[in-house]
Amino acid sequence: MTTTLDGLLADLRAENTELDALVARLDPADWARPTPAEGWTIAHQIAHLAWTDDWAALSAREPEDFTSVVERSFSPGTDPVEEGAAAGAALAPDELLSRWRTGRDQLLAALEAAPSDVRLPWFGPPMKPASLATARLMETWAHGQDVADALGATRAPTARLRHVAHLGVRTMGFAFGLHGLPAPQTPIRVELTGPDGELWAWGPEDAPDRITGPALDFCQLVTQRRHRDDVALVASGPSALAWLPIAQAFAGAPGKGREPGSAPPAAEHQPF
Incomplete structure (x- = not known):
């Protein structure tokens, strides 16, 4: 990166x-x-x-x-x-x-x-x-x-998403604090698949809590452009499961997020 x-x-x-x-x-x-x-x-x-x-x-x-x-x-x-x-x-x-x-x-x-x-x-x-x-x-x-x-346009994801993903990982404690919750004391391993199939990873490999999935979906979640139910991210462990619904990479008050099922159907999109 x-x-x-x-x-x-x-x-x-x-x-x-x-x-x-x-x-x-x-x-x-x-x-x-x-x-x-x-x-x-x-x-x-x-x-x-x-x-x-x-x-x-x-x-x-x-x-x-x-x-x-x-x-x-x-x-x-x-x-x-x-x-x-x-x-x-x-x-x-x-x-x-x-x-x-x-x-x-x-x-x-x-x-x-x-x-x-x-x-x-x-x-x-x-x-x-x-x-x-x-x-x-x-x-x-x-x-x-x-x-x-x-x-109704679909943008091709680029390697620039790694910056967004990195910021999403770095703001984990901030997201918990926004909701009056203590930051997890156990590390979380984040493994994302980049647009070209490469692995982007943060956190120790042996961390008990893990998040895996497409980098695009993670970026859409941490910027609150997609609801947790509408992204293909897999979380395991209590800290990871608690983080994803409140993840927020941007400053300010807790975001409202998006309603589940509000993402435009892919079939309606035109490539850009």
Whole structure:
């Protein structure tokens, strides 16, 4: 797995480019299509990515000012995430697309220029540039899944999923904490089959608790784009069984997840 900052930024750029190709050819009316995220259209999905990229670029470019800007911008009783998505979705599609493209390029430049060993402020724990790039790749892929589902498109999984899977494994303790539960004291072995058939593994080989299955399914689960019942993951051991239903690779409050059976039927999808 590519772990250098240059490699991560190249993968983030590629993830952006793939999603861009999916929305750039849409008719203006298609931007108003509802996605699996309640109340969010395709325009909301892209607007949210643009909004978050702008904040990430600020963190990388002016880390000393990030916290004060957040405090001035986020007032009690507001929902900045929803407001940011709604404001962007209200733009004309070509204007929103241009804004997203400009912002993500600025983010890539800011992360490339940031000191690699300095932790940058964020809405959750501070992160080094490589970790922030990984988080942006995860979110871009996850919201891209919502867009693809809205369009009935099937994206070919790539080796970039390993970044998403890695983040999903690393956030296990975080997921338990969100639900007021202690993190498991026994290790969990995660073995996933990558898009090319290779084995991706985390945790000791002799761990009593195990999770196995396709990498794509694991990534869809930890980003809460699929319900536990709709993925081909096999879990054994109490800790593994307790983790999968609450897995969450993204920051913030516990996600609502998706209802079982809500994944679009594969037969309705068109390859992308």
